[in-house]
Amino acid sequence: MNAKRITAALLALVMVISLCACSAPGASGSSPSQTDDNGGQSITCLFYSDVWADYLYEVNDAFTAETGITVNMEYYPFDQFFELVEVKLSSGSSDYDVVHVDVPMVAAYTERDYLLSLDQFYSDEEKDMFIESALEAGTWNDQLMAAPMETSSQVLYYNKALLDEAGVEYPSASIEDRLTYDELYDLAKKVQKAVDPDGAKAISGFMFEQVNRPYQILCMPNGLGAPSIGDDSFTVRGILDSEPWIEAMTVYQDAFEEGISLRGITADETLSNFASGKIAFMIGGSWVIDALEEAGIDNFGYAPHPYFEGHNPATPTGSWHYGIPKNAQNVDAAAEYIKYMTVGNGHDMLMENFPALPATTHQLNRILNAEPSDDFTTEVLRLQAYEALNTAVPRPITPGYTEYENIVGTAMEDIANGSDVKECLESAVEQLEIAFEKYQ
Incomplete structure (x- = not known):
């Protein structure tokens, strides 16, 4: 499979690639019906982005044949997708049988009563097929509410040209030689000092790709053994x-105070900066390839991914799951499809062709134990497969995640810009306690 085509698809998973709703050729844009034109049963799925389209058609055809x-x-871009889900599910619409x-x-x-529990459709043995972080993230009140389609992880990328110019040895790709944050910062400073001693080139030594966003930055407190939220899903x-x-x-x-990470670079700019030689080291997902x-x-x-010396590594994770809207017309058929795509033949067919992280x-384990190769994408996925199996920590599982992300993300941005760390975190606690009141 062409690596460029593969990674273009992965990039589309995390970027807004269109300004209007889209349906891939042959997709339905109308409300679902109980039967198709030939009198057979039919389901309609609402998905984020058409990045899966080419791969899903083959899998869907196999499902229909079986x-x-x-x-x-139906596929919609990022901005419109969440709004549409909220409008449709809050109104009790029966237009969709499966939703991303x-x-x-x-x-x-x-908590908003939008989804049906999937417990009646998955046995304990089938649930055990999922990695713990994905199963935990799809579960609320001890019920499986959304089944994992895929997951995600991160690696530390570096620019060989900048390291060569600085005379800095490439870090090892081996898990056994994982860098600590101190070691990473030291390497980043060495590169900066050698290639941009006066800062005139504005080269960052190190950046998180999603700078100031909890998805990537939570790995730091998690890496010191701290949770992101209390066991009750509200305590902060x-x-x-x-x-x-x-x-x-x-x-x-x-990293910002010492000039290793440069201020003023947004999460939307880091990838292009890294690709153009403006960042020596960057933590990012497989979609950056x-x-x-x-x-x-x-x-x-x-x-x-780096870690804190003396502590267990912690890496970001989480991605898209499948759910069944509460008012779906074709619940049994929807459940059959979701199981086919998560623990059945469809899942294996999709994941062995579409290079998302299962x-x-x-x-x-299939990815992890594959024969070593010189293919960049394959080996990045192998490294991420290890992290997903061993070091992944899900984001906070709480009905107030939107508020959490906004408030904690703002605190992280303020911290990066030099505000007092303790004061920022205490302010975030106070804001979240107020924001969570409506859920308790």
């Missing part, structure tokens, strides 16, 4: 303002 159930697909669920929204959609006092959080966010701030191919894939290398243990 079950007689026709699958109609961004995994941090599982608890919120459940004594957690966000705890010593591990203060220490982690101080280390995060240090397309941009690296455009810039010349041989110019870049990869290494495991959320099932057996598919991750």
